[in-house]
Structure formats: C-alpha cells, structure tokens
Amino acid sequence: MSAHQYDHGHTVAGWVGFAIASVGAGVAGLGVCTVSGLLIAGGVAIGVVSLLVTWALHLAGWGKGPGVRPRAEWSWRVRDSAAPGGHEECLGCRLAGRGRRAAGAEAGSGAATATGAGAGGVQPVMPVQRAGEPESVAAAGTDSGR
Numbered sequence: 001m002s003a004h005q006y007d008h009g010h011t012v013a014g015w016v017g018f019a020i021a022s023v024g025a026g027v028a029g030l031g032v033c034t035v036s037g038l039l040i041a042g043g044v045a046i047g048v049v050s051l052l053v054t055w056a057l058h059l060a061g062w063g064k065g066p067g068v069r070p071r072a073e074w075s076w077r078v079r080d081s082a083a084p085g086g087h088e089e090c091l092g093c094r095l096a097g098r099g100r101r102a103a104g105a106e107a108g109s110g111a112a113t114a115t116g117a118g119a120g121g122v123q124p125v126m127p128v129q130r131a132g133e134p135e136s137v138a139a140a141g142t143d144s145g146r
Helices: 012-032 037-064 091-095 104-109 137-139
Strands: none
Touching: 012 137, 037 091
C-alpha cells in the first residue's frame, strides 16, 4: 500500500529515465569542466538514450499517461493497464501510433466515452477528504499542510 493518499506519478520508466539522464548530465558537465567536446557529445548522447529508454518503458506499460491513475496502480511496481491501447492525451503514445482514436471508433463505445472511461474503462480516482482537512487541500491533492 502506498504511504501517499494521491498519485505522485512515480514509475519505473520515470526513475530509470531520470537515472540515465543524471549520468548523461554528469558526463556532459565533466566535458564542460575539462573542455572536452567528446565528453559533451557523450553526455548529450546518453541524454538521448535516456529519452528513448523512458519512452520504450512507457509504451511497455511501466510509465503512466497524463492524469491520475486508478488507486490500484499507484505503486511504482504496477504496470499501467491503459498502456497497450495508448493514452488519449499522451504525445509519446501518439508518436508510437497509439492514443487518440478515429472519430468513428469512438462513436461505437457509447457511454464509456461519455463518462470519461476511455480505453480500457479505467476511471481516475480522486483523493478523499479526511475529517478536519480543509476542502482546498483535498481538492488539490497536496500534502503541503502535513
């Protein structure tokens, strides 16, 4: 169970991409300090690899699309159930040929599209307001007051 009452968005794709990008930034920074074009280019190349690895992990279901995930998928160890069909507002999914559907394909889905369930019938879960908690904190989903 997550210790947080809302979706932080921590994912395997995010953490792996961040780690690789951090190495790339370090190599590029070392290149700047040592005035080495080869190290700067290497750091930039590692950054590009980070982008591609993160995108591949996202498409494999280890990332998340825009918005809040269902409560059962908040843990970073859980794959995204909406990934195979693509996320409607996700640039990465659209670049891979997933995501937004043609107008004719959405017309047949009926109530699922009207209620916002979209692909896979997954509805986002909003945080619940705790007793004594100001309404604005529950609505914003922040923990700045805790």
